[in-house]
Amino acid sequence: MSESVTGAASPAEQNRPETGWRSRLRAFYHGSEALQGYTLLSPTLLVMLFSMCAPFALMVLMSFWTQIGYEFDTAATLKNYDKVFSEPVYTKLLVRSLLISASCTFATVIISYPMAYYVAFHVHRRKMIWIILMTLPFWTSYLLRIFTWKVILGFNGVINSGLIGMGLIDKPLEFLLYNPTAVVITLTHAWAAFAILPIYVSLEKIDRSLLEAATDLGDGPMARFLRVTLPLSLPGVIAATVLIFVPTVGDYVTPALVGGPDGVMLANLIQAHFGIINNWPGGSALAIVMMGIVGLIAMTYIWLTRFAVRNIE
Amino acid sequence: MKNVSYIDRPNRPLFVYAVLFLAFLYVPVLFLPLFSFNDSQYIAFPIENWTLRWYRDMANNEPMLAALMNSIRVGAVASILSTFLGIFGAKAVTRYRIPGQEPIIAVIMAPLVIPGIILGVALLILINRAGITLSLYTVTLGHILVCVPFAMATLMTRFEGFDKSMEEASADLGENAWWTFWRVTLPMVFPGVLASLLLCFTISFDEFILAFFLGGTDPTLPLYMWGQLRFPQRLPNVLAMGACILLISFFVVFFSQWLVRRDPDSPKSAG
Amino acid sequence: MTTKQSFITIDGVSKHFGDVIAVDNVSIDIEQGEFFSLLGPSGCGKTTLLRMLAGFESTTSGEIYLDGKAMSEIPPHQRPTNMVFQNYAIFPHLDVSGNIAYGLRKDKLGKVEQTRRVDEALEMVKLPGYGKRRAHELSGGQLQRIALARALVKRPKVLLLDEPLGALDKKLREEMQLELRALQESVGITFIFVTHDQEEALTLSDRVAVMARGEVLQMASPQQLYNRPFNVEVADFIGQMNFFDAEVMDLQDDEALLDVQGLGQLKASAEGEFVQKGASIVVALRPEKLLLSEKGDAGDENTVKGELSTSAYLGSRSHFFVAVDGCEEPIEVAGQDAGFGAGESLQRGGEVWLSWARESLVLLPVT
Numbered sequence: 001m002s003e004s005v006t007g008a009a010s011p012a013e014q015n016r017p018e019t020g021w022r023s024r025l026r027a028f029y030h031g032s033e034a035l036q037g038y039t040l041l042s043p044t045l046l047v048m049l050f051s052m053c054a055p056f057a058l059m060v061l062m063s064f065w066t067q068i069g070y071e072f073d074t075a076a077t078l079k080n081y082d083k084v085f086s087e088p089v090y091t092k093l094l095v096r097s098l099l100i101s102a103s104c105t106f107a108t109v110i111i112s113y114p115m116a117y118y119v120a121f122h123v124h125r126r127k128m129i130w131i132i133l134m135t136l137p138f139w140t141s142y143l144l145r146i147f148t149w150k151v152i153l154g155f156n157g158v159i160n161s162g163l164i165g166m167g168l169i170d171k172p173l174e175f176l177l178y179n180p181t182a183v184v185i186t187l188t189h190a191w192a193a194f195a196i197l198p199i200y201v202s203l204e205k206i207d208r209s210l211l212e213a214a215t216d217l218g219d220g221p222m223a224r225f226l227r228v229t230l231p232l233s234l235p236g237v238i239a240a241t242v243l244i245f246v247p248t249v250g251d252y253v254t255p256a257l258v259g260g261p262d263g264v265m266l267a268n269l270i271q272a273h274f275g276i277i278n279n280w281p282g283g284s285a286l287a288i289v290m291m292g293i294v295g296l297i298a299m300t301y302i303w304l305t306r307f308a309v310r311n312i313e
Numbered sequence: 314m315k316n317v318s319y320i321d322r323p324n325r326p327l328f329v330y331a332v333l334f335l336a337f338l339y340v341p342v343l344f345l346p347l348f349s350f351n352d353s354q355y356i357a358f359p360i361e362n363w364t365l366r367w368y369r370d371m372a373n374n375e376p377m378l379a380a381l382m383n384s385i386r387v388g389a390v391a392s393i394l395s396t397f398l399g400i401f402g403a404k405a406v407t408r409y410r411i412p413g414q415e416p417i418i419a420v421i422m423a424p425l426v427i428p429g430i431i432l433g434v435a436l437l438i439l440i441n442r443a444g445i446t447l448s449l450y451t452v453t454l455g456h457i458l459v460c461v462p463f464a465m466a467t468l469m470t471r472f473e474g475f476d477k478s479m480e481e482a483s484a485d486l487g488e489n490a491w492w493t494f495w496r497v498t499l500p501m502v503f504p505g506v507l508a509s510l511l512l513c514f515t516i517s518f519d520e521f522i523l524a525f526f527l528g529g530t531d532p533t534l535p536l537y538m539w540g541q542l543r544f545p546q547r548l549p550n551v552l553a554m555g556a557c558i559l560l561i562s563f564f565v566v567f568f569s570q571w572l573v574r575r576d577p578d579s580p581k582s583a584g
Numbered sequence: 585m586t587t588k589q590s591f592i593t594i595d596g597v598s599k600h601f602g603d604v605i606a607v608d609n610v611s612i613d614i615e616q617g618e619f620f621s622l623l624g625p626s627g628c629g630k631t632t633l634l635r636m637l638a639g640f641e642s643t644t645s646g647e648i649y650l651d652g653k654a655m656s657e658i659p660p661h662q663r664p665t666n667m668v669f670q671n672y673a674i675f676p677h678l679d680v681s682g683n684i685a686y687g688l689r690k691d692k693l694g695k696v697e698q699t700r701r702v703d704e705a706l707e708m709v710k711l712p713g714y715g716k717r718r719a720h721e722l723s724g725g726q727l728q729r730i731a732l733a734r735a736l737v738k739r740p741k742v743l744l745l746d747e748p749l750g751a752l753d754k755k756l757r758e759e760m761q762l763e764l765r766a767l768q769e770s771v772g773i774t775f776i777f778v779t780h781d782q783e784e785a786l787t788l789s790d791r792v793a794v795m796a797r798g799e800v801l802q803m804a805s806p807q808q809l810y811n812r813p814f815n816v817e818v819a820d821f822i823g824q825m826n827f828f829d830a831e832v833m834d835l836q837d838d839e840a841l842l843d844v845q846g847l848g849q850l851k852a853s854a855e856g857e858f859v860q861k862g863a864s865i866v867v868a869l870r871p872e873k874l875l876l877s878e879k880g881d882a883g884d885e886n887t888v889k890g891e892l893s894t895s896a897y898l899g900s901r902s903h904f905f906v907a908v909d910g911c912e913e914p915i916e917v918a919g920q921d922a923g924f925g926a927g928e929s930l931q932r933g934g935e936v937w938l939s940w941a942r943e944s945l946v947l948l949p950v951t
Contacts, residue, residue, distance in 0.1 A: 033409050033410055033411075034409065034410065034411050034412055036409060037405045037406075037408070037409025037410070037411040038405075038411060040401055040404055040405035040409070041401065041402055041405035041406065041411065041417065043398060043401050044398040044399070044401050044402035044405075044421060044461065044465075045402070045417060045420070045421065047398060047457070047461070048398075048420060048421050048423075048424075048458070048461060049420060051436070051454065051457075051458050052420075052423060052424070052427075052432075052435075052458070054439055055432075055435035055436045055438060055439040056435050058435070058438045058439050058442055059434065059435045059438050062438055111334065111337075112334075114327060114330050114331075114334075115330070115331055115334045117327070118324070118327045118328065118330065118331040119331070121320070121321060122321065122323060122324050122327060122328070124317065124321065128571070128574045130331075131570075131574060132567060132570040132571065132574065133335060134334070134335065134338065135570070136563060136566055136567060136570070137338050137339065137342060139512065139515055139516065139519075139562065139566040140342075140515070140519060140558075140559055140562035140563060140566065141519035141521075141535065141555070141558055141559065141562060142519060142520075142521060142522075143519070143521045143535050143538060143539065144342070144345060144519075144538075144555045144558065144559060145341075145342060147345070147542070147551075147555070148341050148342055148344055148345050149341060151344050151345065151348065151356050152341055152344060154356065156355055156356060156357045157356060157357070158344055158356070158358065160357075161356075161357035161358040161359075162358045165358045165359050189337065189338070189341060192334075192337070192338060193338060207671070207673065208320055208321075209669045209670070209671055209673035210673050210675060210676075211320050212318075212319075212320055212638075212640055212660075212667070212669070212673065213667070213669060213673035213675070213734075214675075214686070215319065215320070215639075215640070215659075215660045215661045216638060216660060216661070216665075216666055216667045216687075216735075217661075217666065217686050217687030217734070217735075217738065218661050218662075218687050218689070218690050218738070219661055219689075220659075220661050223689075224661075227686075228675060228677075231677045232676070232677060242426065243425070243426060246426045246427070246428065247426060247427075247428050247429065248428075249428060250427075250428020250429065250430045250431055251428065251429075251430075252430055252522075253521060253522065257542075267428065267430045270430055270434065271430060271434075274434055274437065274526070280438065283434060284434070284438065287430070287431050287434055287435070290428075290431070291427075291428075291431055294428075298426070318635070318640045318641050319639060319640045319641070319642075319659070319660050320640065
């Protein structure tokens with residue numbers, strides 16, 4: 001950057017005799033934009049790299065250990081992984097986690113898309129207020145947003161007491177809370193605000209004249225949507241899918257609060273391994289298997305994203 | 314309205330949908346403040362008597378006030394440090410052509426898509442193996458990790474929003490890199506910096522999962538609340554507390570988002 | 585429904601955006617097969633008018649008839665018009681063939697027929713074999729041709745072009761102008777062309793409507809527009825022009841005696857009702873209708889003496905600016921290099937004479 005160059009080339013420095021390699025190094029540094037960029041980036045990158053790589057490396061290492069009381073036997077063994085794949089309950093929980101998360105992702109994207117579409121194409125004044133309004137809840141307390149569904153769906157909750165108050169039912173409906181559906185509803189509500197942003201951004205980027213061109217060439221509103229708007233907003237949809245699917249697979253607060261025994265997900269089991277079960281190596285192995293499978297699914301999606309983007313740009 | 318063009322003409326069903334969507338987003342959350350004024354231990358309709366006593370109780374609730382202070386301290390440190398890291402990172406990736414920029418951004422943004430529980434247990438293992446006692450410091454470390462991506466995203470929007478030639482003009486007029494940063498760059502990105510501070514503070518203040526794994530004996534506010542959820546008779550207190558947290562969060566986030574998105578012609582993403 | 589004789593009739597059309605009047609009571613008739621241009625500075629309403637023809641904007645009042653049918657109730661996708669957009673609007677997710685075939689979906693052509701039509705269209709715009717390319721692989725000029733092909737393959741009754749050459753560089757633009765004109769002649773479709781470039785409008789069009797502030801100032805053939813503008817604004821917008829304040833001293837039959845500021849008393853043929861005895865008018869003279877010389881005849885009424893102030897070399901020609909007593913601004917004179925070698929020997933500050941033919945004087949009303 002030019003200001004750094006001017007800064008370095010102050011007269012005092014120019015007059016001072018310098019050894020050849022030093023001045024060459026200096027010139028190389030100031031001539032290399034990338035090097036200056038890396039210098040500026042290094043604190044952030046190092047902090048992030050260290051605080052992610054070191055823990056993950058340790059976690060991988062620990063997954064080959066064995067828990068003995070409060071200590072670890074550090075002799076490498078595969079039995080933690082063996083257990084993950086041989087115990088049917090683990091597989092069952094994993095499949096359930098993936099299913100719950102997939103349903104929630106699907107529901108979130110489906111309900112967010114029309115909202116993002118409305119704001120992108122039909123809001124002309126005070127657009128900013130709409131964008132903030134629809135994303136705002138995402139930034140506020142996750143715990144409270146989940147807890148509120150316990151209040152709504154609970155045995156004596158809003159829905160049951162409301163329905164009884166109106167005389168529609170005699171005794172509380174028990175099927176509302178503590179099941180996978182409650183988990184899906186709660187997660188959908190918690191993540192809907194997050195799905196909107198990438199979809200909105202991809203819709204907003206679509207040039208209006210492309211839509212006019214489609215109309216001009218004979219497409220009615222529906223045909224235009226299917227042939228132009230939807231394909232062009234696909235990257236946003238795929239990004240939203242990944243952004244919601246990956247974190248929700250690992251959610252354990254929601255199942256703990258509203259899931260009940262049938263809504264328990266794999267993450268609850270991982271948490272238990274670091275808590276009451278007190279088997280950290282076992283928990284590490286579970287966490288790694290979950291990450292691996294989710295990562296695999298996410299990679300497929302990222303490949304899809306690349307594919308879609310390449311087709312669009 | 315006949316003023317808007319064919320493509321942008323109003324669509325009533327979609328408008329109705331948008332209103333319903335916002336209702337779905339907000340109405341459930343509003344039950345917490347509603348029942349916090351209910352003069353009964355049980356959350357149930359109809360609400361017979363209204364009261365402010367749960368709010369009065371809060372003022373005398375020593376453990377809760379201690380947890381609140383803990384959260385504020387963690388939030389303040391985490392938001393300042395994350396924003397600092399965010400400024401460096403955002404300036405580097407928006408102002409320099411760096412080879413491998415995309416993977417670097419992906420690494421920094423990774424905590425956004427890593428499930429909280431994975432981050433939590435991985436950090437827990439590291440801290441445990443390093444022999445460090447769990448405390449508010451370890452919680453702060455975890456919070457910085459989740460805040461930096463948001464700080465970066467917020468600040469990148471701001472850095473991209475202003476012309477590099479402004480900085481070049483400053484250099485041309487004789488200021489060195491340091492003074493250019495103070496006299497041109499920082500004032501221009503200041504709204505972004507403020508927005509990032511506010512956003513990171515809220516994220517840390519409301520964060521539960523990492524605090525759950527990395528917290529020691531001093532609880533943060535969400536941890537304290539989690540503990541209270543086990544006792545049904547404490548529920549009204551939790552509701553009052555939750556109502557306050559929601560209200561404050563809403564205002565702080567609204568303000569921070571307003572700072573980022575003020576220019577109505579360039580609706581850019583912060584996330 | 586009124587039966588209208590013209591192919592396209594724009595009948596008293598207005599468009600208001602809130603308080604802003606974008607198009608103000610415009611009426612235009614356009615014939616089948618005509619190359620018609622809407623010319624004006626940005627914000628004059630020309631694009632809004634075009635978009636009303638396409639159906640993207642509704643009319644606030646007035647009606648547009650196309651081939652005898654009122655258009656206001658017909659949505660854009662059912663109108664027999666097609667548009668070439670300013671930024672071309674080539675679909676990025678489709679290849680060139682996909683773009684051109686986009687509008688053929690409803691025609692339910694067989695695959696073979698559709699391919700034939702697409703190839704034909706590519707042939708027409710001189711890009712055969714480009715079917716598999718994508719938008720980002722093409723240059724501006726090529727995108728422009730694809731946009732043309734995509735619109736023309738639908739065989740519209742009217743082709744609407746919104747500053748289609750605006751984004752091209754000068755040389756390419758001039759090439760495309762010639763091609764566009766040839767193409768229009770070969771397909772025989774009515775073209776309505778929006779531009780802010782007066783040279784482009786004059787080169788291409790059968791007729792031009794000059795617009796400003798939402799109104800049509802003048803609608804005429806390029807020759808008429810250039811030689812006989814209606815008012816100062818049109819004269820100023822089309823090409824270069826010198827203006828002089830003048831007063832009508834006397835009026836006999838078709839001949840007016842004028843007292844022109846800086847040029848003195850001279851006679852001109854009186855055209856237009858505003859030429860009344862005692863009236864203030866404006867006299868206009870094109871730079872290329874003036875003759876510059878070092879010697880002159882003071883007795884000739886169509887001659888004036890002045891002092892050369894500056895000259896500007898423009899390559900194919902030179903422009904001289906001559907200060908004349910009584911004129912606030914120097915008079916601009918265009919000199920062709922070939923016929924005006926004398927110009928180079930002229931000294932700045934030297935005495936020069938300007939002369940003109942009486943027919944070159946254009947009388948305009950005061951605005």
